[in-house]
Amino acid sequence: MPESNERATLLNVQKLRKVYESSTGNVEAIGDIGFRMDAGELVCIVGPSGCGKTTLLKCIAGLLRPTSGIVELDGKRVTSPPDKMALVFQEYGRSLYPWLTVRGNVELPLKHKKLSRADRDRLIDDALTAVGLDHAAKSYPWQLSGGMQQRVAIARAVAYQPEVLIMDEPFAAVDAQTRADLEDLVRTLHRERGMSILFVTHDIDESVYLGERVIVLSKSPTWVQEDLAIDLAPERDQITTRALPRFTELRTHVYEQIQRAKRGEAVRPAP
Amino acid sequence: MTLYTSTVVTPRRPARVWAKIGENTLYAIGLPVILVVLWGIWATVAPAQFFPSPVELIEAFVETWIGPAFFTDVLPSLARLGIGILVSIAVGIAAGTLIGLNRWLRDLLEPMLEFFRAVPPPVLLPIVVVLMGPTDAMKVVVIVVGSVWPILLNTIEGVRSTDSVMTETARSFAVSRSERLRFLVLPAASPRIMAGVRQSLSIALILMVISELGYSSSGLGFQIVYFQRNYLIAEMWSGILLLGLIGVLLAAIFGFVERRVLRWYHGIKEVERA
Numbered sequence: 001m002p003e004s005n006e007r008a009t010l011l012n013v014q015k016l017r018k019v020y021e022s023s024t025g026n027v028e029a030i031g032d033i034g035f036r037m038d039a040g041e042l043v044c045i046v047g048p049s050g051c052g053k054t055t056l057l058k059c060i061a062g063l064l065r066p067t068s069g070i071v072e073l074d075g076k077r078v079t080s081p082p083d084k085m086a087l088v089f090q091e092y093g094r095s096l097y098p099w100l101t102v103r104g105n106v107e108l109p110l111k112h113k114k115l116s117r118a119d120r121d122r123l124i125d126d127a128l129t130a131v132g133l134d135h136a137a138k139s140y141p142w143q144l145s146g147g148m149q150q151r152v153a154i155a156r157a158v159a160y161q162p163e164v165l166i167m168d169e170p171f172a173a174v175d176a177q178t179r180a181d182l183e184d185l186v187r188t189l190h191r192e193r194g195m196s197i198l199f200v201t202h203d204i205d206e207s208v209y210l211g212e213r214v215i216v217l218s219k220s221p222t223w224v225q226e227d228l229a230i231d232l233a234p235e236r237d238q239i240t241t242r243a244l245p246r247f248t249e250l251r252t253h254v255y256e257q258i259q260r261a262k263r264g265e266a267v268r269p270a271p
Numbered sequence: 272m273t274l275y276t277s278t279v280v281t282p283r284r285p286a287r288v289w290a291k292i293g294e295n296t297l298y299a300i301g302l303p304v305i306l307v308v309l310w311g312i313w314a315t316v317a318p319a320q321f322f323p324s325p326v327e328l329i330e331a332f333v334e335t336w337i338g339p340a341f342f343t344d345v346l347p348s349l350a351r352l353g354i355g356i357l358v359s360i361a362v363g364i365a366a367g368t369l370i371g372l373n374r375w376l377r378d379l380l381e382p383m384l385e386f387f388r389a390v391p392p393p394v395l396l397p398i399v400v401v402l403m404g405p406t407d408a409m410k411v412v413v414i415v416v417g418s419v420w421p422i423l424l425n426t427i428e429g430v431r432s433t434d435s436v437m438t439e440t441a442r443s444f445a446v447s448r449s450e451r452l453r454f455l456v457l458p459a460a461s462p463r464i465m466a467g468v469r470q471s472l473s474i475a476l477i478l479m480v481i482s483e484l485g486y487s488s489s490g491l492g493f494q495i496v497y498f499q500r501n502y503l504i505a506e507m508w509s510g511i512l513l514l515g516l517i518g519v520l521l522a523a524i525f526g527f528v529e530r531r532v533l534r535w536y537h538g539i540k541e542v543e544r545a
Contacts, residue, residue, distance in 0.1 A: 098535045099535040
C-alpha cells in the first residue's frame, strides 16, 4: 500500500454546516464536519442513526447546498453535482430505471460523455464483467434479485469512471450473505482498479472490514468524533480478517465510540 | 467472486400460448354470441318496429356502410377522429410536461385547468362553430378541446411525481436536460399518460359523433341522425353498431400500443404479484 502522504488530496471538507429551516424551527443537522480524503483511499463513515450521514453525502455530491463551509473535489469547489463523481444509493430499486435494461441503465450516464460507440461498449462490458453480471445485460432490473440490482448500480458507477465513488449505505437492504459478497466486490474494485471510495454505513463491522480509515461521526448536530486509521493488511478475507484479534479490537473501539456518541458523552472540540 | 446464475425469464411454451389465446377468445365472444341468439329468437317471436332482428340489422349494415358511404361518411369521420386524437396526445403530453416540470406554472394554471376540464365538452360545440364555421377543422378542434384534458392532467401528475431518488441519480451523473426528459421524466410518467389516453379515446369518439350531429352534411353522426329522422330504423341501428365496432377497434389499437410502451410496468406488476 503506498504511503498516504504520497497521495494527492482528492476530497476536502472544511467546516461543513447544514441547517434545515422549517416552520417549526431550524434543525441543525450538521454542526461542523471537516476531513480530507486522498486519491485512491477507501474511507468509511459511521455514526449513530440520525446523525446526518445522508445529509453529509448529499452536500459532498453537490445535491444539497450546505449552510456554510467548503466541499472541494480536486481543489475545485463543489456547488453542483461534479462530473467526476458517481453515487450508489441505498434504494437500488428507486435508483435504477425499470424501463431500461441492465445494459441501458449502465449506459445512460455515459451518453453525454464524448465516447465512440466501441469505447462505450467496452466500458459497459468491462463494468458488467467486474460485478459478475455480464450474462444479465439484457434483463430488466426488476427481473433480478436485490443483490444483483445493487451490482447493476455499482456497475453503472464503475463504467462512469469517476474519480471518487460515493456509496450511501449501499448494502443496508440486502441479506447477510449477499452483503458479504458485495463487500468483497467493493474491496476488489478498490484494490484492482485503485478506485477512491467514500463509503457511508451504519454497520460497524462493515466499516472496519472495508475501510483504510474510519471516520466516526457524533450525534446531531454532527462533528467528526474520531478519524481512525485501520491498520489491517490490504488483503482482506471475510473469514480470516474478521477473526483477527486486531479486527476485534478495532471494532470494539469503534463500537464504544458510537455508544459514546449516542449518549452525547464525547465533547466537541473548541472551534 | 460469486456469480449468480438465477434470473431471467423463460419464454412460455407455444402450445400453451395458443391454448390460452383460444380460451380468452371463447370468454370474449361467448356472451355476445348468446345475447345475439336470444335477440334473434325474441325478434322472431315478437317483432317490433323499432328493434330490427339481427339478420335485418346485418343486411342494413352491409347495404349502408359497405360501398360509397364508406368513403364519403366513414373514412372522413375516422380521419377527423384520428387527427383529433393524435393532436390531443401531442398537445397534452407537451403542455403537461412543461407544466409538470415548472412549479410556478403549475400553481398558476392548475385552478384554471380544473375549471376547463369541468366544462362538459359538447357545450363548446356552438362556440367553436361560430368561430370556425362548419368545417373539418372545426370538428377536429371540438374533438381536441374535449379530449385533451385527461391526457394533460395525467401528464402533469405523472411528471410531477417522478421519484426523487431517480431524479437525484440523474443529477448526480450529470445527465443532460434533454436526456433526463427522454430517459427519465417521460418513461416515469408513461403509466399515467397512458391512463389519460385511454380516457381520452372514448371522449374523442363521443365528440366525433356530436361534432357531426348539427352542423354537417356527411359523416357517421350526420348519417345516424338522418336515418332516424327518415324512419330508416335498421339503418340507424347499423350506424350505432358501426360506432361500437370503431370503439372496439380503438381499444384494440390502444391495447396493442400500451403493451409495448408499458412492457416494463406490467412486468413489475407481475413480479410484485408473484
